[in-house]
Amino acid sequence: MRDTSPDILVAGGGVAGLTTALALHAAGHGRVTVVEAAPGLRPLGAGLNLMPNAVRELDALGLLDRLEADAVRTRELRYYHRCGALIAREERGLRAGYRWPQLSVHRAHLQRVLADAVEERLGPGTLVTGARVTGVEQPPGGARPRVRIEHCSGGVRGVTHLEPDVLVGADGIRSAVRSALHPDEGEPPWNGVLVWRGVSPMDAHRTAPFMLVAGDDRQKAVVYPMTEPSPRRPGVLVNWALAMPADAVDERFLGDWNRPVPVERFLDHYAGWEFGGVSVPEVLRAADGAYEYPMVDREPLGRWSHGRTTLVGDAAHAMYPTGSNGATQSIVDARALAHALGVHRDPVEALAAYDAHRRPAMTELQRANRRLGPEAVIHLAHERAPGGFTDADAVVPPEERRAIAARYAATGAFDPEAVNRGTPYAVPVRDLAAARTRPGDTPVRARP
Numbered sequence: 001m002r003d004t005s006p007d008i009l010v011a012g013g014g015v016a017g018l019t020t021a022l023a024l025h026a027a028g029h030g031r032v033t034v035v036e037a038a039p040g041l042r043p044l045g046a047g048l049n050l051m052p053n054a055v056r057e058l059d060a061l062g063l064l065d066r067l068e069a070d071a072v073r074t075r076e077l078r079y080y081h082r083c084g085a086l087i088a089r090e091e092r093g094l095r096a097g098y099r100w101p102q103l104s105v106h107r108a109h110l111q112r113v114l115a116d117a118v119e120e121r122l123g124p125g126t127l128v129t130g131a132r133v134t135g136v137e138q139p140p141g142g143a144r145p146r147v148r149i150e151h152c153s154g155g156v157r158g159v160t161h162l163e164p165d166v167l168v169g170a171d172g173i174r175s176a177v178r179s180a181l182h183p184d185e186g187e188p189p190w191n192g193v194l195v196w197r198g199v200s201p202m203d204a205h206r207t208a209p210f211m212l213v214a215g216d217d218r219q220k221a222v223v224y225p226m227t228e229p230s231p232r233r234p235g236v237l238v239n240w241a242l243a244m245p246a247d248a249v250d251e252r253f254l255g256d257w258n259r260p261v262p263v264e265r266f267l268d269h270y271a272g273w274e275f276g277g278v279s280v281p282e283v284l285r286a287a288d289g290a291y292e293y294p295m296v297d298r299e300p301l302g303r304w305s306h307g308r309t310t311l312v313g314d315a316a317h318a319m320y321p322t323g324s325n326g327a328t329q330s331i332v333d334a335r336a337l338a339h340a341l342g343v344h345r346d347p348v349e350a351l352a353a354y355d356a357h358r359r360p361a362m363t364e365l366q367r368a369n370r371r372l373g374p375e376a377v378i379h380l381a382h383e384r385a386p387g388g389f390t391d392a393d394a395v396v397p398p399e400e401r402r403a404i405a406a407r408y409a410a411t412g413a414f415d416p417e418a419v420n421r422g423t424p425y426a427v428p429v430r431d432l433a434a435a436r437t438r439p440g441d442t443p444v445r446a447r448p
Helices: 015-026 052-060 064-068 107-122 176-181 280-285 326-343 347-370 373-384 398-411 416-420 432-437
Strands: 008-011 032-036 047-050 071-074 076-081 086-091 102-106 127-129 131-137 146-153 156-162 166-169 190-202 211-215 220-225 236-245 259-261 290-296 309-311
Touching: 008 015, 015 032, 015 052, 015 107, 015 326, 032 131, 047 052, 047 107, 047 236, 047 326, 052 064, 052 102, 052 326, 052 416, 064 071, 064 102, 064 107, 071 220, 076 373, 086 373, 086 398, 102 107, 102 236, 107 127, 131 176, 166 176, 176 309, 190 280, 211 373, 220 280, 236 280, 309 347, 326 347, 347 398, 373 398
Parallel strands: 008 032, 008 166, 032 127, 076 211, 166 309
Antiparallel strands: 047 102, 071 102, 076 086, 131 146, 146 156, 190 236, 190 290, 211 220, 220 236, 259 290
8 A cells, every 4th residue: 555644854863852753653664764964873862751641652552561661660859059058858759659650761771762663663764874854945835945955975074954743842952943933042051050961880789779869959859770680780870960060161062962072171069969878979070971061941932833843842941951851752642742743644734733732831831940940949948948957848848749749740741640541642554564563552551
């Protein structure tokens, strides 16, 4: 049977772009191409947390077992004052009543799981590396976009022009697709904070089985394990991210997440930081290296979709790294977009429906992250008791902490009630071949 689904071009082969391809395939779209500027998929980056709403969508795509093969189910989150006092502890994932876990995972593992699935399900030619979208013209009236792609193969450079039925910009915070749609936007705005992140191989006995967020109104540390001990790897990989203000930044690196720097550049600023038996300096000294980037986001847009072109992930709503929502919301974007294209036959109507569904909530989440999201409890504790305390409940009462967490979860649609209703993005599959291979939307059962 001839495939009559639209010809869809996805710009960007990161988490957002690869998940978009898989979600489109699951919805019956067989003509999908992903172009990625890097010459190959490289194991870059550090760790990330996937909230249960994103894990639910990956489970619906049949990827959860592969993902959990090298990930950690996040069971507890702890907030600490800089002085070492515990502010609060929260159960997470299955322990918090979700039907799906929260996962801590290395970005490279997540990307490899997604890329392998794309190759298996859509074919080895679906992901084209060494190809970058450098220009987009979106004619009025619902005409197909004209896309300029620069590519390099075997040292030979070339330019290709395509006119796909649908163009999806999944090309990150410096998105060429977004720039073409909003040419006067300029650079991502910096908020005056530098972030360092990295991964440390550690002895399992020198780590803790929880995620911690600690600091005050100037400095912050986030530390958590993202692998379990195993016979092939007795140690664990620990992810960490640090943040503190800086006087200036080289604007060439705005939006560059992978600039390597030595750990010694910032190690002394975290001397004496120990929380729940986790020594931050010890974790940092165990790292092979570090990445530095200015904390930037993007101003919310008044629209993501222009005719047959739209945005997902950081290209649509880059936000501060607070509350574990970067990769999480990219995954949900992908499923929501595929759902819209499955429900609406007209691509222009589909992209408009996707925009109307996702953009308002993501705008609110971007603004919530600028207000520090759930990590506001650390700043409240420091503001009210800068020298420390013995009674956390007297400083930030439990009902106030719960209200902060509940508001944030509701904004991102990852509160237990919303998540446990199941995916809202299941769509009828258009062709029989896709129907035979499409994974079910059954939630994972709790494992010991």
